[in-house]
Every structure is written in C-alpha cells, then in structure tokens.
Amino acid sequence: MADKQPVNSLAEQVMARLIADIRGGRLAPGTRLPTEQALTTELGVSRTVVREAVAALRADGLVVTRRGSGAYVADPAAGPFRIASPRAPSLPDILDVMELRLAVEVEAAALAAERASRRQLATIRTAWRAIDAALLRGEGAVAEDFAFHRAIAEATGNDQFPRFLAYLGSHVIPRQSVRLDVDTPAQRRLYLERIQAEHAQIVAAISDKDPSEARRAMRDHLTRSLERYRTLAGGIRNGRR
Amino acid sequence: MADKQPVNSLAEQVMARLIADIRGGRLAPGTRLPTEQALTTELGVSRTVVREAVAALRADGLVVTRRGSGAYVADPAAGPFRIASPRAPSLPDILDVMELRLAVEVEAAALAAERASRRQLATIRTAWRAIDAALLRGEGAVAEDFAFHRAIAEATGNDQFPRFLAYLGSHVIPRQSVRLDVDTPAQRRLYLERIQAEHAQIVAAISDKDPSEARRAMRDHLTRSLERYRTLAGGIRNGRR
DNA sequence: GGCGGTGCAGTTGTCAGACAACTGAAGACC
DNA sequence: GGTCTTCAGTTGTCTGACAACTGCACCGCC
Incomplete structure (x- = not known):
C-alpha cells in the first residue's frame, strides 16, 4: 500500500513507452511513428488505447497527426515546461x-x-x-x-x-x-x-x-x-x- | 486559404469546449465534470470522441479521472507552463x-x-x-x-x-x-x-x-x-x- | 437503534468491428 | 511525357459490448 500509482491505465503505459521512444531519440522529430494498427499488435492492446495515448501526446505537443497520412513526431520545442517532481515536492x-x-x-x-x-x-x-x-x-x-x-x-x-x-x-x-x-x-x-x-x-x-x-x-x-x-x-x- | 485550421477534429472541438468551461469558471476545481454519456448526448458526438478529449485534458493536467467515479477538474496549479503564442511567434x-x-x-x-x-x-x-x-x-x-x-x-x-x-x-x-x-x-x-x-x-x-x-x-x-x-x-x- | 456486510446502479477503462474521410502513390489513359 | 483515376493504407468517428471499480442504499445482524 506504499506506492499508490502502479501505472493505472494501459493508455498511460503506451504513452510512457512512446514518450520514451521520442525523448530517447529512437523516434526523431519529423519521422512518422508506427501506425495505430502496428502499435496494437506490437503492444498487445486495442486501438482505443493506442488512440487515447496518441491523443495525450498530441495534447502535450509531442506529436501531430495528419488524417490519412499518419502521426509524426513534432518539433521538441513545442513541448511544455513543467516543474520537476510534480508529486510530493520536497x-x-x-x-x-x-x-x-x-x-x-x-x-x-x-x-x-x-x-x-x-x-x-x-x-x-x-x-x-x-x-x-x-x-x-x-x-x-x-x-x-x-x-x-x-x-x-x-x-x-x-x-x-x-x-x-x-x-x-x-x-x-x-x-x-x-x-x-x-x-x-x-x-x-x-x-x-x-x-x-x-x-x-x-x-x-x-x-x-x-x-x-x-x-x-x-x-x-x-x-x-x-x-x-x-x-x-x-x-x-x-x-x- | 488563409486560415488552415478549420478546427479539424470533433475531439478538438469537445476539448476546446471543456477547456472553456474550466478556465471560464463554469467548472470549478474539484468539481466533477459531466459523465461521458452526458457529454455524448449533450454534444451529439460518440463516446470515443469524448474519451479522446478527456484524455487530452488529462495529459494537460487539467483534469484527473477516477475509474468508477468520474472525471474531476484538477487544481489549476498542476497545469504546465507554455511560452505564449506557440504558433507563429513574432x-x-x-x-x-x-x-x-x-x-x-x-x-x-x-x-x-x-x-x-x-x-x-x-x-x-x-x-x-x-x-x-x-x-x-x-x-x-x-x-x-x-x-x-x-x-x-x-x-x-x-x-x-x-x-x-x-x-x-x-x-x-x-x-x-x-x-x-x-x-x-x-x-x-x-x-x-x-x-x-x-x-x-x-x-x-x-x-x-x-x-x-x-x-x-x-x-x-x-x-x-x-x-x-x-x-x-x-x-x-x-x-x- | 447502531453497525457492518452485500448487492446494485452508475462510471470509467478496454475490446472489437465497422464505416467515413482523407492521403499518397502506383497505374491507366491520352 | 504528362495528366487522371483508382486503390490500398491511415486516421477519425460511430456503435455495441464487457470488465473493473466506486459510491450508496438496502438489509440483516447484534
């Protein structure tokens, strides 16, 4: 009962994974990230989950989506600034x-x-x-x-x-x-x-x-x-x- | 052809609507926002769209969701800092x-x-x-x-x-x-x-x-x-x- | 009456399938 | 060679269903 956030939702996990890929450089700015279907099969989740994760990333400005074409990694400059350690600031x-x-x-x-x-x-x-x-x-x-x-x-x-x-x-x-x-x-x-x-x-x-x-x-x-x-x-x- | 963003997606519209409600004070911090079903009927969109909009809001730190309970307006302090006018900085x-x-x-x-x-x-x-x-x-x-x-x-x-x-x-x-x-x-x-x-x-x-x-x-x-x-x-x- | 347990309606999270709208490119046609 | 058409692929949206969880009323027990 010590830790309260055991990574609640699948969508958050997928989101974390994609963020790691982007910040880690595995997905360079401008490149297209895998299609929704590819992610569903690769990660073993439904398309709903993938779509919600991508929607969150888009809200954070990390990706932009183009209907009929795909989702692309945005210029990292677009990301917002957050004070570090939002939970439990010491x-x-x-x-x-x-x-x-x-x-x-x-x-x-x-x-x-x-x-x-x-x-x-x-x-x-x-x-x-x-x-x-x-x-x-x-x-x-x-x-x-x-x-x-x-x-x-x-x-x-x-x-x-x-x-x-x-x-x-x-x-x-x-x-x-x-x-x-x-x-x-x-x-x-x-x-x-x-x-x-x-x-x-x-x-x-x-x-x-x-x-x-x-x-x-x-x-x-x-x-x-x-x-x-x-x-x-x-x-x-x-x-x- | 001057303006290129005729508010593409429904999800964005719903998102804009909810943001307006929150920033406008119609939805005070801590209050529960309408259920997904209520929003679908009120706005005339599918639950998918509503869910994506809420996912985006959650990514922005404007709301937190509790499964089985509802979605709540977050403390505005949680929001990230963005440089003003992200598009076309003069x-x-x-x-x-x-x-x-x-x-x-x-x-x-x-x-x-x-x-x-x-x-x-x-x-x-x-x-x-x-x-x-x-x-x-x-x-x-x-x-x-x-x-x-x-x-x-x-x-x-x-x-x-x-x-x-x-x-x-x-x-x-x-x-x-x-x-x-x-x-x-x-x-x-x-x-x-x-x-x-x-x-x-x-x-x-x-x-x-x-x-x-x-x-x-x-x-x-x-x-x-x-x-x-x-x-x-x-x-x-x-x-x- | 007070109190704890139980069940239920309501809500969010996830899955599956389908169609619409749009893109990019290959192929057909002139 | 250049233009047009067609088509597979991709994202956007809708629908229906079930799982997981919450909050509360109800009920039985003490």
Whole structure:
C-alpha cells in the first residue's frame, strides 16, 4: 500500500513507452511513428488505447497527426515546461524553484523600474497598501503579497514575466502560510512588518525609475525569504556546494 | 486559404469546449465534470470522441479521472507552463522570451560562481573551448554556444535552471543562425569572436568564484545579444515604454 | 437503534468491428 | 511525357459490448 500509482491505465503505459521512444531519440522529430494498427499488435492492446495515448501526446505537443497520412513526431520545442517532481515536492525542490523565482523577479523589478507606466505604478502602490490593510486587520497577507509581486511583473510590459510568475507562484506560495503558523502572533506581526519595509524599498526604487536599486531591493527581499526557508531545511541539505 | 485550421477534429472541438468551461469558471476545481454519456448526448458526438478529449485534458493536467467515479477538474496549479503564442511567434515575442532568459541566466552565472564544483568548472571550460574550435574551423557555433550556457546552468546545482533553459532555448536559439546569414563571412567572424571574448569574462568570473562579476559579465553578454535583436525589430516595436 | 456486510446502479477503462474521410502513390489513359 | 483515376493504407468517428471499480442504499445482524 506504499506506492499508490502502479501505472493505472494501459493508455498511460503506451504513452510512457512512446514518450520514451521520442525523448530517447529512437523516434526523431519529423519521422512518422508506427501506425495505430502496428502499435496494437506490437503492444498487445486495442486501438482505443493506442488512440487515447496518441491523443495525450498530441495534447502535450509531442506529436501531430495528419488524417490519412499518419502521426509524426513534432518539433521538441513545442513541448511544455513543467516543474520537476510534480508529486510530493520536497523542501529542497521548493528551494530550487524559489531560486528560479528570485532570478525572474529581480529582473522584473529592474524592468518595471525602467518601463512602468503611471497606471502600472499606481497598481503596484495599491497592491502594497492592500498588504498594509491586511496587516492592520491582523491577518496574513499571502494573497495580497502575491498580487503585489504580480503587479510588478506586469509593469515590465513583458507578458512572459507575469505568466511565468503565476505558474511558479502556484507551486511555491501555498507553503508560506504553513510556515507562519509556527510563530507566535507577536513574532508573526514583526515578521510581516519587516517584509513590508522591504516592499517599501522596492516600491520606492521603481517609483524613482532606478533599475539597479530595484534589483538590489528585490534581491534582498527574496534572498532573506530564501534564507528563512533554508534554515528550515536545516539538516536536510546544509551546504550544497 | 488563409486560415488552415478549420478546427479539424470533433475531439478538438469537445476539448476546446471543456477547456472553456474550466478556465471560464463554469467548472470549478474539484468539481466533477459531466459523465461521458452526458457529454455524448449533450454534444451529439460518440463516446470515443469524448474519451479522446478527456484524455487530452488529462495529459494537460487539467483534469484527473477516477475509474468508477468520474472525471474531476484538477487544481489549476498542476497545469504546465507554455511560452505564449506557440504558433507563429513574432519577433517581439522572441524578445520577450529572451528577456526572461536573460533574467534566469544572469542568476545562474552568479550561482555557478558560488557553487560550481571543479568538475563542473572543467565542463564549462571545455564547452568554451569547443566554441573556439568551431570558430577556428570557420563554422557557426550555435550548438556549442548552447552547450556552454547549459554547462553554466548545470553548475548551479539547481536542476530547475538547466531544465528551464533547455525549454526556453528550444524557442529562442534556432533563430540565431538565421540572423548570422545576413552578414558577410568577415563580419560574421568578427561578431563571433567578440561573443567569445564576452564568454571569456564569464568563465573567468565563475572560476574566480566572484558572483557579482559573473552577473555583470553575463548581463553584458545577453544584453548586447538582446540589443542586436532589438535593432532588428526596428520599426516594429521601437520604444516599448 | 447502531453497525457492518452485500448487492446494485452508475462510471470509467478496454475490446472489437465497422464505416467515413482523407492521403499518397502506383497505374491507366491520352 | 504528362495528366487522371483508382486503390490500398491511415486516421477519425460511430456503435455495441464487457470488465473493473466506486459510491450508496438496502438489509440483516447484534
């Protein structure tokens, strides 16, 4: 009863097999993969199963099908990006993702400082005040914090930044609230206020249109956050180097 | 003949319909979506089509199915990240992706400077020399250049960096070779040698375990590359701010 | 009444066979 | 030689059936 996924469906097995063939290079991009009938006889499954596996691969962008002609291995560039180890992400995994997030956000802050329109700047300030408001109400401000960071990403004018951040955020942010619960309310309040002070520096730098200062402030902010997690990890992964 | 995709298959239509229902909020996360039979009667298609559409959705991580129970809308966090506009990426799109790449690579260089093992350092130097060798042979060095950047990403010790870079790279790198063809061989050689000089600074900084210098060198390198593209874009998108 | 076991309707997973729509190429025709 | 037709092969869709499993109501037992 330890492992819960004994490869449930046949379709998944076939899919795994085909993915292995593609990623392993046995099926080069552009080549036609075996016909459905060939796969049914070779793998000993029904055509339904094969078709479902191929449909899944097509959804992942790994193959394209042409009716009457066959299914072809797509350009590998078409595949999506997934955070590694979607099941049971360990704390080291989360730290890795947070480092990636730091990289993107630091640059986002700088670009925002260069490019933010007045309207975008106002949105950032509003999001910042919303965190204040939540703190005054004595609440956590996870959602508000996320909105603040997203506002900065949107101010870059580059749609890739908010999109990627939203993707990363959905993997990282939820754990933060867990961490806060271990503190006493007083500690927690102090912690949140310090974070808000860091936020203030970021807002100031962006308002001043000072990219390098925005970079420094955002890096400080996220590095501290990262360090807090790293001490949590503690013995699990002490020195990586 | 302008548009070539008149929504080929029924399965795709059903899939689009379901995606719209999910993203539109009509099917909240965790709720069960209609049974296959309900969908067949409602949409007037066979169960085969419905099953294929659901299989595609499951491959995209939008739904999970439980045999004997039903299909459920998955947590949106499970979905993969895709670069926007997979079809016909325009030059501004590429610039956006390159900015994202810059953000990640600058930080990767710094982390590599902090953490690279001797073995990883050696790999980086080898990759760098491979570029030299290709240049001496009078060839372009697109693959070697990519390997060089990947070696740095791997030296971070954080698996997310090389993974993400590989994903981005497959979207950005291929175009570089196109650009080079417009120059004369002499210009081209000069250009490649200058790039190699920039690479040398990066290698030196990482060898010296100097993160901030590594950041600067990598930022310079990629910013120049970005600028070259931006001038190409020219009138298309001149001032973004 | 409470509680555990049993059976059943409902649902997804798989199989089998058939036909429609389309492709690519070989062969027929001029 | 060039064009047209035909045809085997392939994917897309439909239909019907059965297996495997789930959730729940029902029933008997204590």
